[in-house]
Amino acid sequence: MTSKPYLTGHYTPVADEITATALTVEGTLPPELTGRLIRNSHNPKPGVTPTHWFKGSGMVHGIRLRDGRAEWYRNRWVHTPALDGAPYMTEHGPDLTASTAGTHVIEHGGRLLALCEANLPFELTRDLDTVGAYDFNGKLTSAMTAHPKEDPVTGELHFFASSPFPPYLIHHVASADGHVLTSQEVPGASAALKHDFAITEHHVVFLEGTVTFDPNEHSGIPYGWNDAQTSRIGVMPRGEGRAAEVRWFEIGQGYAMHLANAYEDAHGRIVVEGPAVGRAGWQRSWNWWVGAPDRGAEPNSGSRSRRWSIDLTAGRVSEEDTDDLVVEFPTINDAFVGREHRYQYALAFPDDLGIGNHTLVKYDRATGARQLRPVGTGQLPSEAVFVASADGADEDGGYLLTVVSDLNADASRLLVLDASDLTLPPVATVHLPRRVPAMIHGSWIPDADLA
Template structure:
């Protein structure tokens, strides 16, 4: 029986260096509107370093530059934070918010590229993925920043939060389209529950507290664990300057959700929220995988099933149900529909807890209930599928899904470009190395970087 940490083997085997490759081989035809960068972040510890938890591996951002039908370059760079050079998070003066792995997500806002980790400040990168340094929004960010901010597709505002195992447990921020924080508020009633993701609707901010909460007895380096005493709740807060005064908390069934699919107000005024969740056993199996314990599931998402909550604000009730029996994670959508009713959602499917099933890219039609899967093949694992709208799109699913596939048999990786409508392959970009399986990423069109050139 192997004793190697699962997050350092197979698809998750770290790469040992930083490289740049140009003029990548393309099969098929890349749509010319795909002119920008696909950026993907994940944990990739330095050679010789074995972190005690998957999440403690140093962040590495992989970038693929596409322009007018060509794949111009691939490059990968570690995010050079104090933690990369061994600086501790906890100091005699308290936590060092710059001592970040910066390995969870990478986004663009107001022309800045930010590598994110929820317990720290974001780190700014150049468009060539070199590290600039921590970004605290001119001193207005006074806490850590979630790795899952939400950009309002109507206003361009960036909504995000900072959470802490100590009071204040939850602080909410709004950053305007130019990159300045214009509002912040401590949220009453929040607890030390782990809050990894949240979402916005057109009128509300929606927080989720599950049964995973601060646990000082957990010694993996990530002090959280499942607690039956921690109530599972959804917090619904009106958007606006005084919204925090009016937040309401609704009890839900036990569980834990890492990632939100979407939320919106329906025709009856209810808030509909969806996302993959795990029960107590599902969290135990995932956590054991994350720390490399012997009793673990085949994959972290092996018992993660999509759940829907319908929150009736007038009646003060919540209806909830599991709406699909496929093990999935990393939900995405056409971001133009963030906070509004969407028909289509996408996700990555995993083998279940017994190892059955395979990896694939999933498309859900929420109107018909249909589910379609693009199977990526044996010993091949896709990354989170990022939606990019097509030029002159008229339908919600007019666009492309971009996913980086790790191929163990060939010890290689490819960028797959799929038609989001039918999940058919449009093009394949062959990358110069096998890319370590990671977590989250973004498509950054050239227009978002203020017309800057390479």
């Protein structure tokens, strides 16, 4: 029996790659759901026990929908050198191709890219086979964040490289068709862990929390909580050559793994939202990730919704907790990335003592209301991916796609939910041929977006 929590329960890896066709559908799949839901997470090969959950090899799971049918499910390891044991650190320095490629998967410029923040992206075919490391035609010589942001107006892709050694932070922008336009070092950054970031219409926003490089951490992920590390928000104007204008603002201790969104409000303030943890919550999660004895019942312990408002004129930041649920994996309608959004979705976890079930949550930021969608005991939904309906004039006019791991039945299903009202019965349910392990991030990719 393994003592590693990330190899048990909902997180138990699958041991093989399969393809299943003509999946059973209950209800009616909307015709606009023509494309692929592709999700990614860590799934070490049989016999491999990684020292940290984040060190497990990446595996993508895809569900193909078209014309009201669920045509296939398939899962594939991302075949990087690390899958076969190649080390990240070599005598010549880091090998950017030795990636787990297990954090996220996106489409940009007609390419499917599996991402892990310490490495180059890996390109996949539309059937999820591995093409190889992708460096934007030689223009990318650094790692790439697993959380790039695509501007819904310009189509540009913003992403960054973060390192525990100088240069600590490099910001990149790629054109809508996938060519790197600018790369610039961001001054004033530190060795603090930067996992996610945000864009607004006119700015790029970086967060440095109270977690920084720790050479004494031997799990393979060399970071740890450090009270001496100042938490900060960096605000940089968008545009070539603007990095020198970045401004750093001190904030309270904490760490935000994922951000929901950022935008410029009617008063010119920059508002940033996302779950954040304090010291105790971070340590419980870290202990879960490495399999230490003193750990929480779930990862993301103590992670609660937070809002930072940055007044550039006054040079100050106000911050507040906005909800008391333990939540993570915030998402929105991506048409509102960088612009003010009304609705926000998240996955609620059992509380800090492990009491309660996993639940999908919808927040209405205009009214302050929240709506819960329980899935049942022993069931874990994935991060909710929003897909607009064909006539979705409203911000929440569309569907939420989530893959539910069900330990009771040792099975999984894809739920298609009405994003405007989570209390309604599912629009459709797709039964998958196996229990899909708990996953991290993924994307809905319409057929029209693939080259």
